[in-house]
Amino acid sequence: MPDKEKATLLTARILTEDLRTKPTLVLGLATGRTMKQVYDHLASFHLLEALDFSRCSTFNLDEFIGIPTDHQGSYRRYMQEHLFNRVNITIGNTHLPDGMAPNLAQECQQYETLIKASGGIDAQLLGLGIDGHIGFNEPLSALLSRTREKALTPATLAQNAFMFGGDPSRVPRRAITMGVGTILDSRRCVLLVTGASKASILAQAVEGPITSMVTASALQLHPRCQVVVDEEAATNLKGKDYYRWVFANEPEWVPFRDLDALKPRAAASKS
Numbered sequence: 120m121p122d123k124e125k126a127t128l129l130t131a132r133i134l135t136e137d138l139r140t141k142p143t144l145v146l147g148l149a150t151g152r153t154m155k156q157v158y159d160h161l162a163s164f165h166l167l168e169a170l171d172f173s174r175c176s177t178f179n180l181d182e183f184i185g186i187p188t189d190h191q192g193s194y195r196r197y198m199q200e201h202l203f204n205r206v207n208i209t210i211g212n213t214h215l216p217d218g219m220a221p222n223l224a225q226e227c228q229q230y231e232t233l234i235k236a237s238g239g240i241d242a243q244l245l246g247l248g249i250d251g252h253i254g255f256n257e258p259l260s261a262l263l264s265r266t267r268e269k270a271l272t273p274a275t276l277a278q279n280a281f282m283f284g285g286d287p288s289r290v291p292r293r294a295i296t297m298g299v300g301t302i303l304d305s306r307r308c309v310l311l312v313t314g315a316s317k318a319s320i321l322a323q324a325v326e327g328p329i330t331s332m333v334t335a336s337a338l339q340l341h342p343r344c345q346v347v348v349d350e351e352a353a354t355n356l357k358g359k360d361y362y363r364w365v366f367a368n369e370p371e372w373v374p375f376r377d378l379d380a381l382k383p384r385a386a387a388s389k390s
């Protein structure tokens with residue numbers, strides 16, 4: 120995509136089409152700065168196109184250990200602010216791991232059980248960590264791992280510092296995350312990556328070898344994974360021309376090719 124605005128819009132449209140096709144969609148959600156704009160778009164689709172979230176349920180990838188849900192840095196709070204409070208979702212259907220659970224191992228197991236009991240994740244939204252992680256699956260995470268506790272790398276603490284007043288030392292050192300195996304079980308994955316700072320790690324994830332050093336590379340094993348990028352993030356991709364050809368020719372992209380048509384309809388008719 121030419122820029123971040125278009126990349127986030129396309130990503131939101133992919134999820135919107137899934138939700139329209141299946142109103143009881145089980146949606147896997149991600150956090151981070153990149154996703155804010157995706158949630159802005161979903162909120163405007165709700166407002167302007169009556170996109171209905173009332174019957175869908177959600178599972179977030181991860182949550183910090185040891186901070187309450189109302190803490191400014193918690194992912195529950197992020198989700199409330201950026202999405203849940205802005206659409207007609209049933210809060211009881213929204214799930215994040217509980218980083219304050221007295222028994223964290225049990226909490227992780229219950230999260231897996233809950234995902235299975237919901238029928239599995241239909242569509243999983245993913246961002247890319249600067250160290251190549253998906254969720255909080257830091258380097259050397261087993262590629263078959265399930266939901267569990269994980270120590271975060273200094274690079275990840277820095278990436279998440281914006282939620283803690285810009286101070287990496289205030290970011291919790293550990294988190295609960297879905298495993299790479301949990302993510303690979305989703306029926307569809309959408310990896311969204313924008314900005315020049317991700318260009319090098321994106322190329323490793325997409326075109327490099329599958330390795331637990333870059334857990335996003337495990338997505339190469341997924342039969343239905345779409346990667347949405349902006350021009351800046353795509354800088355180091357060797358196969359760029361071919362990927363453009365795929366976008367122009369593969370039927371799965373047909374509903375999304377007209378970038379102007381991706382905008383919320385009411386807004387588009389005003390312009």
Ligand code: GLP
Pocket residue numbers: 149150151152153154180181245246247248252253254255275278279
């Ligand atoms: C956190 C999340 C990841 C997300 C990443 C991206 O580390 N645990 O799931 O991919 O943020 O962050 P940003 O979009 O701010 O670069």
